[in-house]
Amino acid sequence: MVHKPILTIVVPCYNEEEVLPETVFQLSEVLDGLISDELVAHGSTVLFVDDGSKDATWSLIERFHASNTFITGLKLAKNAGHQSALLAGLLHAKSYSDCVVSIDADLQDDTSVIREFLVKFHEGFDIVYGIRQDRSADTFFKRATAQGFYKLMTSLGVKIHYNHADFRLMSKRALDNLEKFQEVNLFLRGLVPLLGFPSTQVYYARKERFAGESKYPLRKMLAFAFDGITSFSVTPIRFVTVMGFLLFALSVVAALYAIIGKILGANVTGWTSLILSVWFIGGVQLLALGLIGEYIGKIYKEVKHRPLFVIEKALMESARDVDEVPSPLKQPAGARR
Template sequence: MSAVYDTWRGTVALSIVVPVFNEEEVLSVLVARLRPILDGCGEPYEVLAVDDGSTDRTPELLEGVRSAWPELRVVTLRRNSGHQAALTAGLHRARGAHVVSIDADLQDPPELIPDMLALARADGLDIVYGVRADRSTDTGFKRRTAGAYYWLMRRLAGSFVPAQAGDFRLLSRSVVETLKTLPDQGQIYRLLIPSLGFRSGRIAYQREERAAGATKYPLHKMVLLALDSVTSFSALPLRLATAIGALSLLVCLAFFVWALTVHITGNTLPGWTSLMITVLFFGAVQLFCVGMLGEYVARIYTAVQGRPTYFVARDTEEEKQ
């Protein structure tokens, strides 16, 4: 890590990547909390606000803030590409020896950034995760679904996945450079980064309520995130489909033996109900298995196309050159 760190020492020590999408209500609060913390670190820094195709006044407000905050750098995507794609754009363009990613909603406290940096330097860590030790501000449904997600991911992807660690983390330049060498097709960083095996530490905190505005992760996006996480890091669903197929075959054989026995004994009865149940059951099983295969085929299709997950329309840092 030291060689890479020395290479980047002459630029900025710390980059903060903040994906934003329609966050006009929270931007002023974000700046009011984040800037004093970074100014107080005594380190050269930059803040990359990645505008993920906002349709409200977010771009206009970012320009206003940038005029008074020279360390703010605005990266604008051509269209809404999703949170993980915006995060990828920020990580790939960050120049810092250490890079911190944080959401704009302030549910993850930016006050922990100096502690994360100090821990990484003191212990020689490449990654410092922000772990949500207390989620009492979330709804009961949110806590249960989040708990189920991390429980499932730790069993499918591996125990290396830290529980309750989202996208609030600090990365060394070595980790960022490694991420840049990987394909950017639908990365799930909360699973991908732990799988790299870099030395890591954790800082626990209480998750706060959203400072302003509405959540950008409704239920359907959480479901899609879980589906992408499963299909990206585990082949278990394919094996599950095979197991279901084998079980269905055994059930089918049992029905065949039962039907043959009934026919031989002469106890045949009109079997419309049993026939319909059998047809519907096996039809549902087949559709489930085909659908699961389709999810993996879709990922292969996307990877073969090789299209970037985002397109940058503007980077204010490039306008200075």
Template sequence: MVPELSVVIPMYNEEDVLPLLVQRLRPLLDGMGVTYEVVAVDDGSKDLTPALLHRHHREWPALRVLRLRANAGHQAAISAGLAAARGAYVVTLDADLQDPPEVIPEMLEAARRDNVDVVYGVRNDRSTDTWFKRVSAQTFYRFIRVMSGTSAHADAGDFRLMSRATVDAVNSLPEHNRVLRFVVPALGFPSDTVEYKREERAAGSTKYPLMKMIRLSVDSLTGISTAPLRLATIAGFVGAVFAILLIIYGLVARAQGHTVAGWTSTVAIVAGVGAVQLVCVGILGEYIGRMYAQLQGRPTYFVAYDSLAESSPRHGPTDTPLPATPREEHIPTQGVRRDQDGATKAPAPANPAPLG
């Protein structure tokens, strides 16, 4: 049976917060009166998260465990969950409980009442975040809006509800390293917002230190806008104009017998032009790197295990077929055998994934 609601939760080393998450999420979803599934995406955790997920899966059949073979990153884990989710509505939620799951019923009600495809969770109180994080986030979102023209909410992260049409649209996108908090608004689907207070992390430590936030910012900018390329072009033209003016000034000064300013001005000009060149080369390098990764065609993630596939029957005329393999999930072909009637037979997997 296709569930009405899917909740996708990326997880990486969340053994401390996982019991608290299940304790709050399960009674909430049970009381909503809708069929649902919880897709927990284990992003290559190195602690007891996989074992705890399997234990909770035995006690809670609606909990579906999706394990990635290696750590692929937060956004890639969400993409893997979206590709696997089957619900008519899909909610993406972090495991740290900073975004309260109790807002999910309000999101679903808003989507149905207003007939919208996306409902964003917007933080109206971020007092639990540091001053630096609040200011840097506001500045960065304003910058993104100016550079790309998208209407991404400054206080909205990855806590959102999407319709099946939106999820299918996101899954059809070919790009890698996508940042969904900017990709989803760029689709332009009808949307609404639900406000909530951001809470402290319930347990464990943050998985987004400063360097990962910088990497996310770079991916966001280069993935949603070509404005940096235009800035590089403008900077190149401005530098060329100044160079021409300097040449003209030098020729006139020489013709009049004047001496040009010495070492200091020369070094300043050379350093300034060199700095502009380096910035432009760096921006171009970001885009070339993205094109290189796209041409390589390497998948963002590899699924090692899916509890839904394990529990589903493999035969019978009334069986519900399993979801199609997502575009980004590459499974090596082992070759095809044929029986005496010429029918194809799929080979047995060479290395079945451990249950961990």
């Protein structure tokens, strides 16, 4: 008899009241189909992690939890950030799940691909990466910057899957070992490949956001990219060292030029070039100090060992009285758009 795993779908949420009803509906349909096809066991659930939302996100999660046996929830005490909220859900779910799928609430990732994840899991893979095969739904700027980021990370020596975000399946064994990484500066896209367990990829077309606005404006995207680079590579520091040697060599050449000019009686002119040189070297020094400070700041955060998140409330016990609870796929009035 084939063992049917208990699956938990972890969905981090931040101000997602507009899209949440449709997300609940689609993921409930996915779970219902997987259970019917005996790919997962009864008791599989969707875990919504409210990352300190300021809208009605948590109220909606409580509402769906009361009427839908698939829906469970975690409420963080304050906004901890997408990666910390996702990790909170993964570590919470691993205690009662055989495998966990993570997906964002905006429905840009294809929920139907979760079935393929489970097929690969049954084939013996501990990690299944969802790879965006088509990003035509993204703007040109977002697509270009995202692809440039993946190429830059690869060139810096970071093992990362091209066009993969956080849509993936992980086994309990993989999650148990992920928990051993006690890092405060989280970049899960770089951490998960370090586990080394058998993995594979599933390709899908990225969709447009179903409703609401993106929670990752340009500022947050750049900060996230910079965190990823500095958390997994010391190449920027080495680049500063190389630049220091090059500037030192140039200064030696300039000094020799000035000495030879003095001996030959040539007049040294050009205050403009002198000032530009001072400004250039000063700018490089400030850049180097800032970069070094960034790494020192990360060390400062790591050594304090503060918790990444604080769970305020958990909704884990689904209602079991079938006479009072409607079918999981029947949402409360006005649940769908």
